[in-house]
Amino acid sequence: MVQAIVFPQEEDAMPRIVAHVDMNAFFAAIEQNAHPEWKNEPIVVCVFSGxxxxxxxxxxxxxxxxxxxxxxxxxxxxxxxxxxxxxxVPVNHTLYGQISDQIFTRLFAYGDAVEMASIDEAYADLTQKTQGDYAHAERLMREFQQKIQKEFNLGCSVGIAPNKLLAKIASDFQKPNGFTIVKPESVQSFLDPLPVKSLLGIGPKTEQQLVEKNIHTIAQLRACGAGELVALFGAARGQYFFHASRGIDESPLETNYEKQQRSSIWTLQRDTQDWNELRALVREKALELWDETAAQGKFFTQISVVGVDIALKQMTRSTTLNVACVSSEQLFSEVEQLFQSLLSNAPLPLRRVGLRVGGFASPPKQKRLNEFFG
DNA sequence: GACTCCACCGC
DNA sequence: CCTTCTGTGGAGTC
Incomplete structure (x- = not known):
């Protein structure tokens, strides 16, 4: 075969190869390494509510x-x-985050682009590096998988496929330490027998809705008309299901993603409906949130509060400022108003409460960032 | 566009 | 039986 000369147009036309890496029992595996004496013993990483x-x-x-x-x-x-x-053992997010960063930093050497999708998952685009050659992609990713096992004593599952949607399903196909390749020609036969819940975006509720229509597998989902899906699930999700059931996904890797919001929610020691009982703790949490976002040079215009009552029903109140919030005191005062509105309409005592800020904008008053520090 | 709720994704 | 915490996106409503 003649070696092709690659022109820019042909680069664009090259079929994509995307890998997805999913760490196996990530938090528990890290704790296992921290306690080698627990080898082969059950480890449970817990969020203690207190x-x-x-x-x-x-x-x-x-x-x-x-x-x-x-x-x-x-x-x-x-x-x-x-x-x-x-x-x-209690969760130690800081530690897991550090290890996650170290692991996925290694992945940059294996692909053209990397998307860290969550603390234990990442995508790598291998298209250019492998020139569309699946055998090459397999060699690279097997090497990565072994490297992570050796260097961190952590297992991961890998999926390789023509796009993110399929790579993610492939990495989930065999666990732990799985390695699954889905080539373009076998996309449909791979997808067809899988339960609809394998698709990203189909959770328990949507699965239930589909089961009621006697749709259990992706093959059955694929048999639905686009119109029927849109009627059932709305335009955005209906079209997504139509394409996803065919293995179609053009979405690019998000390589410089920025968080849109920051939030914290916590469980109360005692259920209450009384602002005076919440005030001190809410104030503390609001100051923390202010400090964290200010430290990152982020200035927000949206503020919301959430309450979860003893029946686990959620309620929210939110407001949008015309100009980014200027101080922790302003944040707390907005939060206080929102909580008072929420509490006066809450039918039952609250079990959990939380805060959220978002709508990040330019700093108030056009100050230079470094005037906020020092 | 703002607001509220809901479903879902991770672990 | 007991139900954490974080973040995104869509739909309905006004």
Whole structure:
């Protein structure tokens, strides 16, 4: 075969190759490494809410804990019943974030572009580097997988496919330490037998709606007309499902993504409907949020508060400022008003409350950033 | 456009 | 039986 000379137009036309990397039981695996004496013992990483000794949920479970039925999202109390001898440790997001950064920094050497999709997932675009050659892509990503295992003692699953949608499903196909390649010619046969829930964006509620229409597999979803899907799910999601069921996804890697909002929500020691009981804590949290965003040079125009009542019903109140918020005092005063409005309409005492800021804009009064520090 | 709620994605 | 925390995007409503 003649070696093709690559012109810019042909570069654009080159079929994409995208890899998705998903760390296996990431938080639990890191904790396992931090405690080598727990080898082959169940480890359960927990978010303790602080309300009672064991209130809270499981964030991540090691494979030894999963064998006993422990799952992410499960109440800690329930996990302890399944796994009395397990090691229950609190989440340490800072540590996991640092390790995540180190791991995915290595990935930049393997692709043209990298998107860190979450703390334990990333995409790499391999199109140019491999010149569209799947065998080359496989060699590269197997090397990456082994490198991470060796260097960090952490396993990951890898999917390689023509786009992000399929690469993500492929990395999920075999776990742990899976390696799945979906070439363009086998996209449909790969997708068809999978449950609809395999598609990003189809969760429990949407799955239920589809099951009611007797749609269980992606093949059955593909048999639906675009019009029917749009009628059922609205324009955006309907069209997404139409394309996704065919394995079509042109979305590019988001390589310089910026957060749109920052929020924090916490569980109260005691349920309440009384602003005076919340005031001090809310104030503290508002100041923290101000400090964190100001430190990043971010100035927000949107402020919201959220309450979750004892029936777990959520309520929100929000406001949009004309000019970015200028001080922590202004933030707190806005938050106070929003909470008073929320509380006066809350039918039941609140169990959890939270704050959110977003709508990041230029700094107020056009001050130079460094005038805010020092 | 602003606001509120809902569904979903991670772990 | 008990239900954390963070962030995005869509839909309905006004």
């Amino acid at each position: 309300r009672t000794l064991d209130s809270g949920v499981v964030s991540s479970a090691s494979y030894d804990a999963r064998k006993l039925g422990v799952r992410a999202g499960m109440p800690i109390v329930q996990a302890k019943q399944l796994c009395a001898k397990g090691h229950f």
